[in-house]
Amino acid sequence: MSEQDAGTTTERPDVLDDHPFALCLTHDVDRPYKTYQSIYYAVTDRSLDHLKSALPGQNPYWQFERLMNLEDDLGVRSAFYFLDEQHLLRDRPVSDWVSPGDWKRYMGRYSLRDPDIIDLVKTLDDEGWEIGLHGSYESYHDRERLCREKSHVEAIVGREILGGRQHYLNLEIPDTWAYQQAVGLQYDTSLGSSSTYGFQYGDSIQRPFDDEFVVFPLTIMEVALPDPTEQLEHAWAECKRVLEEAEEREAVMTILWHPRYFSERDFPGFGDLYRRIIEYALDRGAWVGPPGELYEQLDHPTGSAETAESESSTECDLPENTAL
Numbered sequence: 001m002s003e004q005d006a007g008t009t010t011e012r013p014d015v016l017d018d019h020p021f022a023l024c025l026t027h028d029v030d031r032p033y034k035t036y037q038s039i040y041y042a043v044t045d046r047s048l049d050h051l052k053s054a055l056p057g058q059n060p061y062w063q064f065e066r067l068m069n070l071e072d073d074l075g076v077r078s079a080f081y082f083l084d085e086q087h088l089l090r091d092r093p094v095s096d097w098v099s100p101g102d103w104k105r106y107m108g109r110y111s112l113r114d115p116d117i118i119d120l121v122k123t124l125d126d127e128g129w130e131i132g133l134h135g136s137y138e139s140y141h142d143r144e145r146l147c148r149e150k151s152h153v154e155a156i157v158g159r160e161i162l163g164g165r166q167h168y169l170n171l172e173i174p175d176t177w178a179y180q181q182a183v184g185l186q187y188d189t190s191l192g193s194s195s196t197y198g199f200q201y202g203d204s205i206q207r208p209f210d211d212e213f214v215v216f217p218l219t220i221m222e223v224a225l226p227d228p229t230e231q232l233e234h235a236w237a238e239c240k241r242v243l244e245e246a247e248e249r250e251a252v253m254t255i256l257w258h259p260r261y262f263s264e265r266d267f268p269g270f271g272d273l274y275r276r277i278i279e280y281a282l283d284r285g286a287w288v289g290p291p292g293e294l295y296e297q298l299d300h301p302t303g304s305a306e307t308a309e310s311e312s313s314t315e316c317d318l319p320e321n322t323a324l
């Protein structure tokens, strides 16, 4: 996918009248359980440590409390995007079972019917975090699937959600955005890279259809950075450089930290780096928060978000098997 494929317009949001730049905080909830990884790494690393963390009651990837406390300490909120992924053994063809990529993609999944996940979503929502949709691997080219997934997340929070990001940043421009808009999503944060960071995909919000649908380009995904476990100061220097550039450009930047990277044992350094980024941004007087909150403060060019919502949020055409 190339940069800026769609005829996009960029704008400078009003929040930048009072702040030198804006930092949007997001988390894709991919694999909150370490089960698949524990077995995989136990085999590949021959380390019993990994197997121990697959034992019942041990769940190093469940980092939500730590993450919430960290953001609470800093006085900020973020967005959590939840995934409604297919199940390998139930929903995928047998031919997929031998593909290592499919095992990775589908076996670490969680269910939106898991009581722990429902509690988590509700707690986050109650405490002021934004809940959004992490569109499943196939949903970027499947409007009906996207519609069902959105309605499953909304069934938990009891109202409409505003936006999210596609799993693996899968994006077909502009079709995926058109599907998202058609099912009632107002914004997307999938335009970006898992291997580079910076402003290659833009330094402000974009409106691919010149209407109220907004794209927040992704500026930094944690895995694209120099590994902070090995070289924390180097990783921080790179982040600081991007933050300084954000201020020069009066940018709207967005960062993605997957919750499992807050596991100090498995990924030391990533949590520190996240904290430093937010502290630096707050120090500089930046606007810091979830994309949905920034979206709500935008002046939209034509019509209103409410009108678009009532026109577009059609009932999903649900097929037979709609179990979560």
Ligand SMILES: [Zn+2]
Pocket (backbone or CB within 6 Å): 028, 030, 134, 166, 167, 168
């Ligand atoms: Zn994902």
